[in-house]
Amino acid sequence: MDLYHRSSWCAQILEETNVHKTNQNMEKGMNFFWHHLFVVFVFATLLSGKSTIEVVTTLPDLREIAKEIGGEKVSVFSIAKGYQDPHYVDAKPSYIIKLRKADLFIQVGLDLEVGWVQTLLEGARNKKILWGGDGYVNASKGVTLLQVPNIDPTKLRAEGDIHIYGNPHYWLDPENAKIIAENIYIGLVRIAPDDEGYFQENKRQFISRLDQEISKWTLMMEPYGGRKIIAFHNSWPYFENRFGIQIAGFVEPKVGISPSPKHIKSTIDSMKRENIRIIIISPYYSKKIPERIAKEVGGVVVELAPSVEGMIGISNYFDLFDYNLRQLIDAFKKFDDEKSAGSGD
Secondary structure: OOHHHHHHHHHHHHHHHHHHHHHHHHHHHHHHHHHHHHHHHHHHHHHHHHHOEEEEEOOHHHHHHHHHHHHHHEEEEEOOOOOOOOOOOOOOHHHHHHHHOOOEEEEOOOOOOOOOHHHHHHHHOOHHHOOOOOOEEEOOOOOOOOOOOOOOHHHHHHHEOOOOOOOOOHHHOOOHHHHHHHHHHHHHHHHOHHHHHHHHHHHHHHHHHHHHHHHHHHHHHHHHOOOEEEEOOOOOHHHHHHHOOEEEEEOOOOEOOOOOHHHHHHHHHHHHHHOOOEEEEOOOOOOHHHHHHHHHHOOEEEEOOOOOOOOOOOOOHHHHHHHHHHHHHHHHHHHHHHHHHHHOO
8 A cells, every 4th residue: 555545544544533532522412411400301201290389179169268278389270160159069080180199188077069979989099188187178167157956867858958067158258268367277287287387377368358348348348238038049148148148038948848839929928028139059050940939029030159169250369359348239230220210209
């Protein structure tokens, strides 16, 4: 091999060696990059999972109060929607998955959800959120219950769809939200004791705002204390008790029982006799019969939201009472104005 070809051959060997070394260095660099990226990803995932408490509630009202107390430490999901009848909710497989992953489960109790909650809990197989577990909260604990039946339990069915422990719609008295908040606070502390101070401060702020709003709502309703109305279904005794109105009767003759023609006539006669012009109803009930009654007495049917998100624009617990009280007050004012105009004042 001549000198020229020997030089070319050596140069080629040197170039290939340098390229090989460069490729090795690049490969080592990429391996280093991906290794560290993986470590960062795993660390972030573990940190994120540890810091968030997964909470499932039966109603959106409980969800909103849990968010107030838990703040950024919780992720909260409500099974029922605010426009649904909470007695009847489909037990979907997706709810079972949510409950299986839950750290805390909060329910109204008092047999409100008896038709669907047990099926979901059995499907989830999550022992920590069952009754007696650290992740179980019955929000009714400590609430002064209304309409607790005082009759032979074997005769309850004859009285309609009666709840044996008392009326379960206690969240419709905002004072009871303080008790609900306390129950949720206790449950969260069991799950995350290191965050007790954080939850306690959130609870304090929530109750402080609640006191201010209750004072405002009470003042709003003061001119209408003692006013009589009719309700379609017996969902409102706590609301009635808090705000001083009087529910003088129901479109349903017994809870969950459709009215007969005789009962409809009796309701119309009673409303005319007592000059009652307002019928309140939740959005998941048919308005056909209430509107027929209202037409006969020159009255109006007022839809009230039984829960957060029950009507458009009600996105939190405070909105719920702002909306419902405004609807009632507007109806009272309408008939007061008509009465004043009719008397020539």
